[in-house]
Amino acid sequence: xxxxxxxxxxxxxxxxxxxxxxxxxxxxxxxxxxxxxxxxxxxxxxxxxxxxxxxxxxxxxxxxxxxxxxxxxxxxxxxxxxxxxxxxxxxxxxxxxxxxxxxxxxxxxxxxxxxxxxxxxxxxxxxxxxxxxxxxxxxxxxxxxxxxxxxxxxxxxxxxxxxxxxxxxxxxxxxxxxxxxxxxxxxxxxxxxxxxxxxxxxxxxxxxxxxxxxxxxxxxxxxxxxxxxxxxxxxxxxxxxxxxxxxxxxxxxxxxxxxxxxxxxxxxxxxxxxxxx
Numbered sequence: 001x002x003x004x005x006x007x008x009x010x011x012x013x014x015x016x017x018x019x020x021x022x023x024x025x026x027x028x029x030x031x032x033x034x035x036x037x038x039x040x041x042x043x044x045x046x047x048x049x050x051x052x053x054x055x056x057x058x059x060x061x062x063x064x065x066x067x068x069x070x071x072x073x074x075x076x077x078x079x080x081x082x083x084x085x086x087x088x089x090x091x092x093x094x095x096x097x098x099x100x101x102x103x104x105x106x107x108x109x110x111x112x113x114x115x116x117x118x119x120x121x122x123x124x125x126x127x128x129x130x131x132x133x134x135x136x137x138x139x140x141x142x143x144x145x146x147x148x149x150x151x152x153x154x155x156x157x158x159x160x161x162x163x164x165x166x167x168x169x170x171x172x173x174x175x176x177x178x179x180x181x182x183x184x185x186x187x188x189x190x191x192x193x194x195x196x197x198x199x200x201x202x203x204x205x206x207x208x209x210x211x212x213x214x215x216x217x218x219x220x221x222x223x224x225x226x227x228x229x230x231x232x233x234x235x236x237x238x239x240x241x242x243x244x245x246x247x248x249x250x251x252x253x254x255x256x257x258x259x260x261x262x263x264x265x266x267x268x269x270x271x272x273x274x275x276x277x
Contacts, residue, residue, distance in 0.1 A: 113195060
């Protein structure tokens with residue numbers, strides 16, 4: 001596991017709320033790293049969340065969000081690794097695995113306009129402009145992913161996703177997510193955009209450039225985003241990232257006070273298993 005730098009201390013003046021007792025049960029969520037090859041190596045699609053949002057407002061993140069109960073709909077036309085295969089990779093039940101993969105596809109489309117689906121198991125939509133109204137209906141929850149795909153005659157392409165990691169929000173937080181991170185290549189002909197009410201801007205960066213933006217204070221990164229960018233920076237191409245074998249374990253950071261500042265401790269860090277002071 002990549003260790004967090006000291007600079008990723010929480011902002012001066014940060015005081016966490018009194019931790020809920022018992023801790024809040026995390027909500028299942030999915031996040032997708034969209035990748036494309038650039039002249040300087042693989043680039044990742046990033047979004048700066050609107051300030052004032054209840055979770056991660058103003059932070060730079062990957063597209064993603066919580067699972068909708070309808071994401072577990074078994075009527076979704078499916079191509080690629082089965083929910084049983086995904087359950088083994090993600091360490092969960094088949095029902096939840098199906099929901100997580102569907103949430104990954106749905107949230108990616110809602111937040112970036114990129115659709116990991118095609119008219120048949122061997123194709124991918126090349127232009128999603130025709131589905132703009134559907135995209136809005138998905139965001140408003142007027143329409144489910146299963147309803148959209150069935151009405152459009154499309155097949156979900158689970159083979160375009162790869163599992164990457166599993167992060168759980170610290171127990172001290174009032175909003176918690178059990179998030180599976182996926183990687184996927186930007187399909188040929190499609191473009192990612194910022195047409196979502198949750199983002200103030202969106203752009204492509206190499207992981208190293210994104211990390212440099214953070215070091216220079218040009219963006220804010222949560223620990224899972226920082227670690228994931230650091231890991232992807234080691235990949236020389238999108239193909240290498242997609243072919244990287246990953247064993248997922250739940251990573252649960254912890255908040256602890258050190259030298260007058262609050263820090264995020266990772267598993268294995270001194271003090272992670274003790275009480276934060």
